[in-house]
Amino acid sequence: MSPDTVVYAARRIVTMNPSRPFATHVAVRxxxxxxxxxxxxxxxxxxxxxxxxxxxxxxxxxxFVEGHSHIMEGMMWSLPxxxxxxxxxxxxxxxxxxxxxxxxxxxxxxxxxxIADPNATLFAWGFDPLHIGGEKLTRxxxxxxxxxxxxxxxxxxxxxxxxxxxxxxxxxxxxxxxxSGVVAGADGRASGELQGIAARLRAFRLVGNPLSELLTxxxxxxxxxxxxxxxxTTITDLHNDLTDNTLELYRAATQQAEFGVRLVPALASATxxxxxxxxxxxxxxxxxxxxxxYGIVKLVVDGSIQGFTARLRWPGxxxxxxxxxxxxxxxxxxxxxxxxHRAGIQLHIHTNGDEATELALDAVEKAxxxxxxxxxxxxLQHCQMADAAQFRRMKAxxxxxxxxxxxxxxxxxxxxxxxxxxxxxxxxxxxxxxQRIGVPFSIHSDAPVTPLSPLFTAWCAVNRxxxxxxxxxxxxxALSVEQALNAITIGAAYTLNLDHLIGSIETDKYADFAVxxxxxxxxxxxxxxxxAVWGTVVGGVVKEAPxx
Amino acid sequence: xxxxxxxxxxxxxxFLGAGKTTLLxxxxxxxxxxxxxxxxxxxxxxxxxALIQSHDGTTMSLTNGCVCCSIGTGFLDTLARLxxxxxxxxxxxxxxxxVGDPWRIAExxxxxxxxxxxxxxxxxxxxxxxxxxxxxxxxETVRNQFAKSDVxxxxxxxxxxxxxxxxxxxxxxxxxxxxxIEPLSTLTPAHEAVFGRGRLARFxxxxxxxxxxxxxxxxRWTYQRAGRFDRDRLAAAVHDLPGQLLRLKGICRVDGDxxxxxxxxxxxxxxxxxxxxxxxxxxxxxxxxxVGTANLPSDHELDAILDRAxxxxx
Numbered sequence: 012m013s014p015d016t017v018v019y020a021a022r023r024i025v026t027m028n029p030s031r032p033f034a035t036h037v038a039v040r041x042x043x044x045x046x047x048x049x050x051x052x053x054x055x056x057x058x059x060x061x062x063x064x065x066x067x068x069x070x071x072x073x074x075f076v077e078g079h080s081h082i083m084e085g086m087m088w089s090l091p092x093x094x095x096x097x098x099x100x101x102x103x104x105x106x107x108x109x110x111x112x113x114x115x116x117x118x119x120x121x122x123x124x125x126i127a128d129p130n131a132t133l134f135a136w137g138f139d140p141l142h143i144g145g146e147k148l149t150r151x152x153x154x155x156x157x158x159x160x161x162x163x164x165x166x167x168x169x170x171x172x173x174x175x176x177x178x179x180x181x182x183x184x185x186x187x188x189x190x191s192g193v194v195a196g197a198d199g200r201a202s203g204e205l206q207g208i209a210a211r212l213r214a215f216r217l218v219g220n221p222l223s224e225l226l227t228x229x230x231x232x233x234x235x236x237x238x239x240x241x242x243x244t245t246i247t248d249l250h251n252d253l254t255d256n257t258l259e260l261y262r263a264a265t266q267q268a269e270f271g272v273r274l275v276p277a278l279a280s281a282t283x284x285x286x287x288x289x290x291x292x293x294x295x296x297x298x299x300x301x302x303x304x305y306g307i308v309k310l311v312v313d314g315s316i317q318g319f320t321a322r323l324r325w326p327g328x329x330x331x332x333x334x335x336x337x338x339x340x341x342x343x344x345x346x347x348x349x350x351x352h353r354a355g356i357q358l359h360i361h362t363n364g365d366e367a368t369e370l371a372l373d374a375v376e377k378a379x380x381x382x383x384x385x386x387x388x389x390x391l392q393h394c395q396m397a398d399a400a401q402f403r404r405m406k407a408x409x410x411x412x413x414x415x416x417x418x419x420x421x422x423x424x425x426x427x428x429x430x431x432x433x434x435x436x437x438x439x440x441x442x443x444x445x446q447r448i449g450v451p452f453s454i455h456s457d458a459p460v461t462p463l464s465p466l467f468t469a470w471c472a473v474n475r476x477x478x479x480x481x482x483x484x485x486x487x488x489a490l491s492v493e494q495a496l497n498a499i500t501i502g503a504a505y506t507l508n509l510d511h512l513i514g515s516i517e518t519d520k521y522a523d524f525a526v527x528x529x530x531x532x533x534x535x536x537x538x539x540x541x542x543a544v545w546g547t548v549v550g551g552v553v554k555e556a557p558x559x
Numbered sequence: 560x561x562x563x564x565x566x567x568x569x570x571x572x573x574f575l576g577a578g579k580t581t582l583l584x585x586x587x588x589x590x591x592x593x594x595x596x597x598x599x600x601x602x603x604x605x606x607x608x609a610l611i612q613s614h615d616g617t618t619m620s621l622t623n624g625c626v627c628c629s630i631g632t633g634f635l636d637t638l639a640r641l642x643x644x645x646x647x648x649x650x651x652x653x654x655x656x657x658v659g660d661p662w663r664i665a666e667x668x669x670x671x672x673x674x675x676x677x678x679x680x681x682x683x684x685x686x687x688x689x690x691x692x693x694x695x696x697x698x699e700t701v702r703n704q705f706a707k708s709d710v711x712x713x714x715x716x717x718x719x720x721x722x723x724x725x726x727x728x729x730x731x732x733x734x735x736x737x738x739x740i741e742p743l744s745t746l747t748p749a750h751e752a753v754f755g756r757g758r759l760a761r762f763x764x765x766x767x768x769x770x771x772x773x774x775x776x777x778x779r780w781t782y783q784r785a786g787r788f789d790r791d792r793l794a795a796a797v798h799d800l801p802g803q804l805l806r807l808k809g810i811c812r813v814d815g816d817x818x819x820x821x822x823x824x825x826x827x828x829x830x831x832x833x834x835x836x837x838x839x840x841x842x843x844x845x846x847x848x849x850v851g852t853a854n855l856p857s858d859h860e861l862d863a864i865l866d867r868a869x870x871x872x873x
Contacts, residue, residue, distance in 0.1 A: 189669075
């Protein structure tokens with residue numbers, strides 16, 4: 012018994028600890044869990060039965076672990092959102108989707124009116140034509156917002172921008188449709204859609220690049236706030252060049268007692284020669300704290316499936332599009348994997364297409380054969396098209412996988428109709444296969460590409476339904492609710508090599524909880540995404556999510 | 560910003576291991592211009608230590624005024640900063656990523672008024688390029704790199720067998736019958752091999768000092784005459800040129816046309832196109848430069864074949 016101990020009573024505690032799966036009380040001391048169990052077992056940890064009853068109507072789960080998201084989620088919310096689906100802001104506000112061009116124009120007009128400086132650029136983010144029936148956003152639509160202020164809308168993928176006529180005129184791109192990234196409209200002049208390096212560089216030079224602004228403390232705080240709103244207590248920043256500015260902000264933020272999330276940044280391998288990257292990661296490991304965990308590296312092997320830049324094996328893209336792009340040369344990959352593997356660093360390898368997955372498996376096999384390393388947990392990220400044979404290889408090699416379950420909802424229809432065709436689209440993000448074969452796995456949002464919300468991600472993996480209502484592998488690849496909750500807690504913790512610290516409610520782990528209004532195990536599985544998040548507890552510090 | 564003449568912008572492409580970094584190093588070490596070199600990869604450039612004035616991790620400043628930075632993922636940002644300060648430089652050279660498409664980078668010079676595209680130079684490893692072009696995983700990537708190149712430089716010719724070199728020329732020629740393919744030799748100053756190679760850049764057909772390039776295993780041949788070709792007889796003569804001649808390019812006149820013509824021959828395909836450059840109209844001369852395999856017939860024999868195509872008046 013210690014005076015510092017707090018015992019929380021809850022309607023139910025779902026521990027994700029198989030040896031004690033459910034409880035009603037949990038004792039917390041010094042930010043860690045003393046024990047979880049029944050009232051009779053746990054009351055002894057506080058004198059005179061002084062039990063904290065604030066969660067008596069709530070359901071506690073281990074704090075959710077988002078195994079693949081980006082700090083950009085914190086940066087984007089300073090700009091208006093123009094995606095087709097509802098999304099929750101860091102302030103807890105439900106921002107409605109804008110499902111057609113008129114609604115986008117209306118939202119932008121509102122934002123435009125709020126900017127005092129008439130010359131300042133209006134930026135917005137989150138647009139994807141695939142979500143509004145293929146209708147493209149054009150300069151004409153943006154001219155309805157303003158012909159005197161520069162406007163730039165970033166696609167959900169962040170690889171495409173749409174600008175108004177003013178920007179095209181000032182950059183002299185209006186007639187430059189011979190440049191491959193300047194998309195031509197019906198009149199033969201630029202439509203406003205800019206892709207690729209040259210066109211976007213020219214436009215960013217005029218209006219600035221919101222994606223490369225120096226990270227600020229406000230961005231980091233917004234990221235933490237979004238995490239709290241969604242019940243997330245550990246969040247990755249899975250591709251970062253980790254400049255001195257970023258390192259200092261992460262250090263300062265995570266040392267604040269009230270900072271409400273644990274951060275797991277991954278160094279982007281492409282930003283450093285491998286020897287320098289290894290030196291940096293090894294040095295950073297020592298500089299972490301309870302809420303800051305360095306030590307992993309991210310490699311990006313190919314592009315995206317819906318952008319037709321993922322590398323696919325035979326028979327390639329369903330609509331006959333040419334195969335995608337390598338971001339790391341196939342012969343370079345084994346060398347890089349081997350160097351990090353030997354240095355004892357955990358690799359997180361982005362592979363979207365199955366050809367990229369195959370080469371990553373080959374590279375890990377080679378490294379593991381040359382230099383066997385127990386429990387390396389190298390993790391394939393996204394890995395959306397892997398077949399059963401590839402999952403069996405992951406298992407045999409001791410690898411983990413983090414599947415992009417949200418894709419089933421957001422791009423499932425595109426995958427069925429355009430990119431993969433029926434069979435492969437049905438086994439997209441094959442959570443069922445991973446479960447059957449026994450590959451340790453997690454599921455993720457890749458926020459800000461799709462919304463941060465582990466309960467929504469779990470809903471995707473349980474229901475496997477696209478935004479149009481098409482079921483994809485619902486009979487064969489869907490998870491049970493319990494399996495899905497496992498994937499967003501202890502499963503994700505395992506892929507980050509933090510399962511000894513977080514991911515379940517059991518003795519000695521951090522007191523990290525997601526505080527929910529309903530019990531996800533008793534609601535109808537179709538409504539899993541609607542389970543309300545009250546807030547979080549991180550290291551024993553209670554945080555009620557902001558509501559706006 | 561004052562409007563000054565656009566700065567020449569050169570892109571060096573080619574797959575991993577093609578020798579881009581080695582070539583860049585040669586360019587930088589010998590440069591008499593203030594070059595800004597951007598490496599779109601994390602590759603470190605090994606510059607002669609005596610030339611390095613300062614090195615802050617990502618940017619290396621050389622004593623001859625050149626600057627070299629590796630840009631990793633911050634490509635757009637690094638390039639934007641360079642363009643903001645472009646007046647400091649006489650030239651910009653970009654080393655494209657080994658898996659990237661150099662043309663996508665070249666297009667920057669087509670949209671930036673402060674730049675002009677000087678050329679897209681793609682390197683190919685003579686010992687491996689034929690295999691790489693057929694590779695299941697990288698074939699498309701490698702082949703696409705040649706799609707818009709102005710010239711292909713064959714590296715590692717000294718290590719390649721005759722059949723490898725021929726296969727290299729054949730495979731590249733099949734993708735781009737119109738593109739010049741040249742051996743990359745340390746005997747040629749790097750800036751001559753790389754700069755001014757664009758289709759819009761002026762063509763030069765100066766006599767070549769060394770006729771036999773022992774290192775590369777290639778032999779050069781230059782043909783210079785006063786006068787003009789007869790178009791029909793030229794067609795017949797070109798047909799008679801030996802297969803060992805890999806490439807022939809230069810300026811000539813044909814009877815019945817007052818304009819200077821650019822003659823190009825690659826892998827048995829040839830073309831004549833009006834030069835469209837007023838400064839070439841000064842002299843009534845034929846000047847062609849060729850490259851062939853080491854067993855190319857003698858200059859005398861080759862000269863005789865083309866002499867048959869000259870008009871009677873010449």
